[in-house]
Amino acid sequence: MTRVWKxxxxxxxxxxxxxxxxxxxxxxTTVMTVLDNLHQKGWVRREAEGRAYxxxxxSTRAAYSAxxxxxxxxxxDNPAAALVAFFGMMSPEQRExxxxxxxxxxxxxxxxxxxxxxxxxxxxxxxAVENPAAEKPAVExxxxxxxxxxxxxxxxxxxxx
Numbered sequence: 001m002t003r004v005w006k007x008x009x010x011x012x013x014x015x016x017x018x019x020x021x022x023x024x025x026x027x028x029t030t031v032m033t034v035l036d037n038l039h040q041k042g043w044v045r046r047e048a049e050g051r052a053y054x055x056x057x058x059s060t061r062a063a064y065s066a067x068x069x070x071x072x073x074x075x076x077d078n079p080a081a082a083l084v085a086f087f088g089m090m091s092p093e094q095r096e097x098x099x100x101x102x103x104x105x106x107x108x109x110x111x112x113x114x115x116x117x118x119x120x121x122x123x124x125x126x127x128a129v130e131n132p133a134a135e136k137p138a139v140e141x142x143x144x145x146x147x148x149x150x151x152x153x154x155x156x157x158x159x160x161x
Contacts, residue, residue, distance in 0.1 A: 003019055005061040010047065011056075012049070012055075013055075014052070043057070073086075
């Protein structure tokens with residue numbers, strides 16, 4: 001599938017064979033069998049061209065990856081925990097890509113969560129503004145915000161990394 005996705009157009013067995021042979025020795029019949037199996041499984045469609053076929057991916061690599069992630073997530077007995085664990089495995093670059101994707105899906109009508117909580121909370125940077133929570137001891141605030149002793153990072157969907 002990688003070779004079919006790579007070209008993003010209908011390809012012949014010969015084209016895939018020639019590309020693969022740049023890396024290793026492989027038989028024409030092996031490539032033909034694999035493409036035929038992919039066709040039978042519904043991963044590629046094919047159209048006759050003379051005595052050969054041209055094979056084209058049914059879905060994009062991104063759509064396939066998304067379907068795999070969705071399947072894994074929905075199979076979990078605790079989808080929220082699975083997402084938290086998955087996000088914890090992501091690199092900073094992957095998390096930034098995730099943020100970009102969320103912004104794209106949200107569209108202009110939805111407001112994303114603030115990146116700077118102080119911007120949404122004027123009392124955070126200006127102690128002159130009345131803030132009743134600031135007058136309570138920190139231990140009491142923690143008990144109110146986290147009454148059952150859960151990991152606050154986990155409750156917020158973070159891994160603490």
